[in-house]
Amino acid sequence: MRTEYLEYLLEVARTKSISAAAKKLFIGQTTLSAIINSVENELNVKIFQRTHRGVALTAHGERVIAIAEEMVENNRQLLNLFADTEPTRRNIPLVAYPSACSILSLYLTARLRACRDEPTLSMREVMSTKVVSSVANGMANIGVGASARHEFFNSQYSAHNNGFTFEPVYTDHFCLCVSRTSHLAGNASADVSELTEEHLAVTDSHPISSTSSVGGILKYVRRFSVFNSMEVIKKAVLAENMVAVLPRLSYYEDPHVASGDLRLLGLTGFETELSNFLVLNEKGGLNTQEKRLVGFIRDFYRELEEREKQGALA
Template identity: 25%
Template sequence: MTLQQLTYLVTVADCGNITEAAEKLFISQPSLSAAIHNLEKEMGVTAFTRSNKGVTVTREGEELLSFARMLLEQADNMKEHFGNGERRTPKFSVSCQHYSFAVNAFVDLIKEYDAEQYSFIIRETQTGEIIEDVASGKSEIGVLYLSEHNEDVILKLIKNNQLKFEEMFVAEPHVFICKDHPLAEKAMISMEDLRPYPYLVYEQGSNNSFYFSEEFISMLDFPKSIQVRDRATLFNLVIGLNGFTVSSGVIDQKLNGSSIIAKPLDADKTMRIGIIKKKNIIFSRYASYYVEALKKHL
């Protein structure tokens, strides 16, 4: 097995077509097919199923691709760390729950490594997809939280994907509401105070269970609930419907607007916010900077 073969494997998977991948790699199609076949034979797996329409990654191929992406990323990180100063295009990807501090840290990262050319990705996405992104190598870091209600399930999933969770911040529960909300003047808000108002939560797709929820209070505790996919929609509904959501209390007026405020929730719960990453990896300089930026904003 060589890094070149792994590069070929990832390129074919990304293109979904041997011919297109060969053109992108500047090699002949027979040479590329032979290299992939030799890698499959060595690893004892069938990475792709072939058809007239192209190639489809198999289940065992997905697992092989996860390792391939990780090894290629680690090779790049080693070259960058120990190399001879070769200029490299800044490249980094993070997947996170819908947190303003995760976006703020991402902004700091781009400002620090601004260049004529770079490739940065931030995915505000569902909890299950965050774990999948880091496990598959699509993202170097994931940002999510654990609490009393979800940690057994989430930590087991993290462990099964050969990942680890590193705690960064313990938050007390807060309610995000509009500054003109009827409850805005209260110093502390109770669960009973919130019952007349719409509870806004982030939709979690096929993993739409309480364990994967970004909010640590179940929708079942309230008669009115609305599921949304993005932060802008959620905050528009907070303002337009006197709705509310439950989160960490870390809020940024530049990103979320001055109309949204955070009030302490009378609940004996905590949120352990942290990052997930692959075990025993070398972080890129961009990932290392992003983690320090997260700590600053938290």
């Protein structure tokens, strides 16, 4: 049983609500319910009973929570056993490609803040093609990368060649982003050949003309501008009626998409699939905080897939 699961139980017991606890922990309510069920099944005991006001501890649940509090506290003390003064905040480095950096940073920070020892996330943005090499160079033991279909094997081979764990976690797709006022806004999809007269907003990461299939779009457009971040690209689409081609994950919970000011269209004419993956350097063993972070990353992608099934990604 993972230590953070005990922390989840404590939060549910404090708030007396699975939905309130899920919001505070920044995880899906469905995910939290599944975790509670798995713990109850593992212990063969009912911890919470549902009421019209939320949840309440059963008699057995009160004993479980008392022991869980002690175990979590003992774990915190163990992690700081050899600290000379007050418990020190642990630093967890992570490298990730731009889209993952954008949507994971706040999610992971919120999850780590809910931990008793509250380690510090040190997130570095790198190009998708540099994630494996960044882990190999010692920037972090954990990397989140993405590869187009024809590049996927190269990333996997490079990871395995370095003795790293390579774990696919999510299948994303590139999409076309236009403003509400664009003549393309009413379409469900567009072909790259239709972008000839459009002004394309790009970063130095997407599209990459020489290393990514999406770079083929640059063969069709006559005008493009390179910006320093995806957020500036979104502003360019809104303010200047430009268009952008980015992974759909870049628009996760974007308020402009939710309001309809930005429209996301499917793209045809090139391979749009983009596989997200985890790279783990476990040769020296991941520490407790790193293992916890990996669990949070997996949780995020599982929740993302759940939301997609419900049609609520944006």
